[in-house]
Amino acid sequence: MTRSPLWLSRPSRFAALSRTRARLVLAALAILLLASLAVLGVPQPAADAPGASGDRQTDVALYEGIVAAVTHGQDYYRAAADALRAGSYPLRPFLTFRLPGLAVLQAALPPAVTLGLLYALAAATGFVWYRRLAEALPGAPARLLALFLLAAGMLAFVQPALVAFHEIWAGLLVALSLALRRPGQWVEAAAIALIAMLVRETAALYVVIMCGLAFAEGQRREAIGWAAALGVFAGVLAAHAVAVHGVTGVLDAASPGWAGMHGFGLFVRAMTLATGLQLLPAAAAALLVALALFGWTSWRDPLALRAVATFTAYALVISLFARLDTFYWGLLIAPAFLAGLAFVPDGLRDLGVRALDTRRVRVHRVER
Template sequence: MESVTRFASVSRGQARALIAAIGALLVLAAIVYVPSAPEELTVAAGPAQPVGDAPVAPEATEGERDDDLALYDRITERVAAGENYYHVAVEEQRARSFPVRPGFAVRLPTLATASAALGETGVLAAGALLALLTFWAWWRRLTPLLERPPRRIMALGLLAVGAAVGFKPTYFVLHEAWAGMLIALALALHRPGKWRAAWVAAALALAIREHALPFVLLMGALAMWRRDWRETFFWGLLVLAFGSLLWTHVQLVAQLTGPQDPLSAGWLTLRGASGWIEFITLSSGLYMLPVWLAGPMVMLPLIGWAALNDRLGLTAVLLFAGYGLLFMIAGRANNFYWGLMVTPAWFVGLYWLPGALRDLWQRARMAPA
């Protein structure tokens, strides 16, 4: 399966149409991305500084902690000292002029509570364990697709590239960092009929950050498409359990807030393709590239995933394109770290890109039937 992509079976006309569509997509990605101003991006990934015509780099200044990271640090410290999470979170966010209404503006208590219980050393160990489990799961998942170990190592290198920016000790207080790695783990673990381990990983991601819900809904929809009613039931059960948890969370926050607390700015922004590209660019190493190159580089992995002649390719395309659509519709510029929900596995699709382009070119050059 290493040398054959889904595009090897398309007709001459289809290949030419796909080449034209890919070219148009890359040109569009190169011209639509307009980076946000630095002052709009002063959030969890650190203060921003423009570099030439490159996107804004999400790196914190040496020795400093961004306001969001400092907030999560302080909440974890106080919870570790025995204080109630909700009282602490509302007090700390209010003291820093962070919104506390609606209840969604306050993070779920899972990560802070777990981090407080584990301590700094325990969190580092948990991060290392999650990284090892994720790479091991992807090694196993790629084995039937890439029979030669050096090729699997290349693909895992792309996984490392995607995880390198967000999943490191500096950002271990950031909810999206953990949820994104757990989604990558669940994606690698899932098989039709063998979904329980993926379900557990997805449940952990959802308990940390509600932005994992699209992944859970996708897995449930695919299980329904396969008519696997048992798996469908358990994905649905997870959604219902999460809904109950989220409702309880919002109610607990509401008990500690009132009309005097300002509402958070809306998340429905309709930023279009520029929002999609910015979220992925600033949550990955692509922020170091010029703007005109960063946009196409965001889209290229999707072409590779679409070419992979395996169920994993279809799942990845639906997952990543779905989150891309979400980033086009929702999320302010300073929410760009939402991209960490998908960047760990995003760039693995680049592995199949050369084969995809080769097969398309060969099919497009065929003599007419």
């Protein structure tokens, strides 16, 4: 017998599991919680690593300098190359240069207008996500919690000092795209995702996931749409590579590469520093990161499936490839990440009920 949901509008994904499967999921959750504590053993970035001194703030100063140079009429690629050299940043491969769109836009607009656009994007993202979550959480207490969790996940995204940081804009665009996509309604989501990729190329991973899921579900037109967005992005990226090649040479510093292999603990740190969890003790924040992931798996909805796939993919990429000083990759998925905690009560209750179910089905043979 399925019990009535606690907060969700319908039973969680785990409400119909067998006792054996429920116990396996609980065991997996226990492993996930323990794995999250690996963050306590992740070292801090070396003091002489690019961006390690102040991390995001140092990078923000770099981007602000590029915007200032473009504002005064300098070519973007020449300005970026000069700023990277002055800051002892690597210039090779071409991916060490950000795509020019955001810097050119900021150079063309007054700072107040740019900040207003950021706030408008953050407000639109929060509003759309709240509406989607409200569909699954009919009660006022659950909706208030969801609103609080959204605010906690978006703390970094409304800081004026970070307006030049590419991950801030791309993370909001990815979150907005994800919330706007519904079965049969994907055009706006794909268009916004394309903009996200043109701001920060790491957003392409999200688009690959959306394309793959659409294909797996037999949504051919949608899959083609996401693939078309990837095609446009690939063309722009190729032109970007050519432009970077024109302002760099073999004597320029090369990137140390992206093979950090710091494990799940670095992903936990990334999500902690990208959200309001940074205000909590490290161990408590780590456990909440794990529970947020679990919560998203509890919600039985196409949006939750895509959210879980996206968060898991970025967790894998950060765990394997991010360096200690590139933890900010977590900003790409931070805005809605903590909202998964709102689904935890129903998921845990349903798992506990199913795991402790001792009922047996008895078959009696009646001979006539």
